[in-house]
Amino acid sequence: MSFEYGLYVPGRSVFHRIDPRAKIIWALTVLAFSIYNGNYVMNPIYGGMIYASVLIALISSKPTSFWYKLFGGLSVAILFFSLLFWPASVPLGGKPLLVIPVLGWKYTDLALRLALSKAFLVLSPIIAIATIFITSRPGDLFQALVKWRFPYRLAYIPILALRFLPTVIVEIRTIIDAQKSRALELEKGSIPSRIRKYVAVFVPLMIRMMKSALELGVALDSKGFGAMKTRTFSKELRWRIYDTLILIMFTALYAVMLIVITRFLAW
Amino acid sequence: MSEKAPGIYKPLAVIVAIIAIALAIWGSVTFAAVSGLIWEKGPAVWSWGAAFLSLGFGFWRVVGGIFWIVGTALFIMELAGFTIRNGRIVRQVIKWDSIDIAIAALVAAIYGGGLVATAGLIVIPGFTWIRPANMLSPVFGILFGIPGCVGLAFGNLIADALGGFLGFGSIGGFIGNFILGYIPYKLMKDPSLRSSRSVFEFYLWGVLVGSVWCSLYIAWWLDLVQAIAGLPPLFIWGWFAPFVMVNNAIVTAIVGPALAYVLYPPVKRWGLHWSDRITFIEKS
Known part of the structure; x- marks a missing residue:
């Protein structure tokens, strides 16, 4: 990979057009719902849906093959790691559900729920944060931080x-x-x-x-860097109604999915 | 800087260097021997992992907590423009002018790029990997001071992003890597690596204390936010903590002194050394 623009991959996708601040809030929303699911609900179907939503965001941004390989490999590795270590670390009761023949790993329903939920808890925020960097120009991210008084x-x-x-x-x-x-x-x-x-x-x-x-x-x-206390930009970031709508849409999607899945697809 | 040190430092330097190198080699050789088995039998199969776990989570939570609180306080204090000098808190003036910004950014790029370009085996997916470029961290600290340490922190964040490791645990990694450079910067009286005292201080603060502090700092953070980070405590204290310690120690023990020895003269000559760029304001 060339990293010609840092991590940024130029494009015209929906995520490329969103204000970087909205993307950061979206990633925090993904993190919040993933934490809630990974620790309280522990529903792998819900965790998988959040994971799918960030994956769709990533794929729709049309990143280079480097990112597909990276997150493909990472997803397999983290799923494997979680399935191996979480049940061993936190012995739980529950109904025996699955035995993996060659490896001899035994899973109860609770152990499988815990392992998969924890895997999605790690994966979804990592991919959401990467999507921010892939779809935001470094200069825009800088401006977003400055606007937040960094x-x-x-x-x-x-x-x-x-x-x-x-x-x-x-x-x-x-x-x-x-x-x-x-x-x-x-x-x-x-x-x-x-x-x-x-x-x-x-x-x-x-x-x-x-x-x-x-x-x-x-x-x-x-170029006069640091000459002034405040900094101006030739092209100012502007928060639009489009950014608000996208954020509301994602938050509503995660909330509705949480209600529907915990009510009707409880595992 | 390389004034004549008392003769005691020569044997001390040899002893501390031997201890640091032997511990680091022992840790890495035993790790390499069982790394395949850890997946099957858990972290206790590694002698270091077993030793860590035998002390219990409670012990590590208390010890790690102390390191974390002190480390975070020092990080905040330094960025707020204060430092400890001769046992007192004094105000320091770091200009953060164009040169400081350029140093910090280039340190971040070299460290982040170095971690990515020399990355090999992933040790815990989503959390850490074997990192030869860690050898640079104490060197950047003793050469460039706070801008170097800030560069290390951002460099680690960049490497996390490029390696697919950027998550909640990266906050601990951010300050942990700052500390890795900060401890030798702050505690080494002679950064030239041209006297036995300097070598002794490098091995003591840069290799032993820095590696232990960084490892316990990040491990304690991961344990604190395990509900968010998603790594079980058994692997935080039985595998992650000892691995980070050994990884940091081996690369810095073997390469660090040589790097610092070679780089100190040009850094000093070009006026980039921290001692030429920082002012301390001591009020009585």
Whole structure:
């Protein structure tokens, strides 16, 4: 993946057009309903529906294949982890429901509910937060933080870091290739010797980045960064009725699903 | 900075370095030997996991709680413009000018990019992985001070986002990684790595105390918000905490001193070292 715009993937989807503040509130809503389900309701069908809704939001944003692979692999890994560890960590009663033949894992209905609900509790907020970064320009996220009275100098640090991330990743790969061509074998040797070899990667990287820091400082100064206490933007974010409607729609969807599923699809 | 230290520091430096390296290698070798079995038999199969669990959740909740409260207080205090100097709370002036912002952003990009580019095996899906780039954290702390520590915190957040780990636990990781750089920055009297005292201090504060503090800080946070983060306590204290400790210790013990030794002169020469950029205001 190139990370040309940081994590942002340009597009024209519904989520691309929403105000970043509305997306942050949406992710918090997903987190709140996931917590409620993962700890009190413990209904895997409801957890799965929240997960499906964030997955739809992610897919509709048309991210690159990197994100599909990342969240596909992560979903399988977290489901596996939860199914393995939650029943072992919190022994519960309940009716025996399932035995996985080769592995010999035994599940009661309560253990399965707990494991699946906890898996969705971890997964849904992670994907919702990633969707914010994928569909929001770094500058818009910065502006959203500033509008929420976050000190703009501090808010600028992660935004600038995201801007430099692709450069750093390319630098690291170039240095690794250059050092490999000089017979540095990062993959061979004992754990301590492999770790030691990374000095040859990080020292040139740091020297180059320190030079960049000085140049960047001059560039920021020349543009008057930090000269004023408050900061203005050439293109102001505007909260529209569309953002309010989307938020109401999602909140209503999660609330209605919660009522319907707990009343009629209780497991 | 590298003034002549009393002779006691030479044997102390050797002893602490040997202890730190031996503990880190022991932890990582035993972890590597049983990492496949942990999935089957639980965290107690790893000797470190068993040792942690034998002390009980109550013990770790009290000890971790102390580390968490002190760590959070220090984090808030430093960002609010205060620090502890010679045993007193004094006001410090960090300009947060363009150079400080650039340092913090580039540290975040290098640390975040480094964690992603050198990422290998996932240890707990959604929570942590083997992280060679952790070797940079005490080095950034002792070279760049608070802007470096803030960069580490944001860098960890970026790596979490790119690795699919960004969740409620990342708040603990944010401050935990700040602390990883902050402890050696604050407690090392000589950051040059050119004297036995400096080497001793690096291993003591940067490797041993920093790794333990960061690990217990994040683990206690995950335990506190387990209803939100979704990781069982058995794995927080039996696997996550000892793993983070060992991972941080091994990479910083083996590589950290060499990195700091090489990078200190150019950082000092270019006026980027924290001691050249910070002012303390001590009122009587």
